[in-house]
Amino acid sequence: MKQILIVEVSPRTGVSASRKVTEKLSARLRSEFPDAKLAHRDLAIDKMPHLDDSMLKAISAKDPAEIQANKASGRLSDELIDELLASDLLVIATPMWNFGIPSLLKAWIDLVVRAGKTFNYTETGVQGLAKEKKAILIIASGGVFSDGPWKAWDFVEPYLRQILKFIGIEDVQTVRVEGLNIPPLAGVAIPNAEVAVEQLIL
Numbered sequence: 001m002k003q004i005l006i007v008e009v010s011p012r013t014g015v016s017a018s019r020k021v022t023e024k025l026s027a028r029l030r031s032e033f034p035d036a037k038l039a040h041r042d043l044a045i046d047k048m049p050h051l052d053d054s055m056l057k058a059i060s061a062k063d064p065a066e067i068q069a070n071k072a073s074g075r076l077s078d079e080l081i082d083e084l085l086a087s088d089l090l091v092i093a094t095p096m097w098n099f100g101i102p103s104l105l106k107a108w109i110d111l112v113v114r115a116g117k118t119f120n121y122t123e124t125g126v127q128g129l130a131k132e133k134k135a136i137l138i139i140a141s142g143g144v145f146s147d148g149p150w151k152a153w154d155f156v157e158p159y160l161r162q163i164l165k166f167i168g169i170e171d172v173q174t175v176r177v178e179g180l181n182i183p184p185l186a187g188v189a190i191p192n193a194e195v196a197v198e199q200l201i202l
């Protein structure tokens, strides 16, 4: 393992459940892979811009002159993609907000899922270019979504698994920190997730 990329999302620094469980995972990663570089993207601090006209031209134009003219606008996307492609393991730690991912994370995804860089359209379909990587998702939520009546409302894990598969990352494990707003579960959600972290196959 040469590099591990940890993407954190929650702005609730100090009290965030997803961050607390990520700390536990980081400690395990540091102990099991002492030589690996831990790259850290904190999207609550390092906020990603939404794609604008110039950025779209930089990342999707076909005309070389147009690409050149907008090169500077594509630099952040280039940098984030290089960081992702250089990593063997991607950790995404995120809260569920309104049944989906926070737009902070969606903005990062919009910058890294890019034709010709992380996926290609081929005659036989889409080819993911982020090969031989693993991912771990740490998902915190007030309710319970891993099973039961609210499972169908979960647009976090299915979406993240699908978009990672699209770019070639199919080995994905999930740790749920769930039931944080349900009194009987709230007290055990983090300890249970920490046990799940110990059981992850690294």
Ligand SMILES: Cc1cc2nc3c(=O)[nH]c(=O)nc-3n(C[C@H](O)[C@H](O)[C@H](O)COP(=O)(O)O)c2cc1C
Residues within 6 Å of the ligand: 010, 011, 012, 015, 016, 017, 018, 019, 094, 095, 096, 097, 098, 099, 100, 140, 141, 142, 143, 144, 180, 181
């Ligand atoms: C804006 C917002 C929207 C939320 N939407 C949901 C939701 O749709 N479903 C849910 O179960 N919990 C929801 N929650 C609760 C969070 O998922 C929960 O507080 C979780 O702990 C957040 O992760 P964090 O502690 O890492 O910030 C929401 C919280 C906020 C602040």
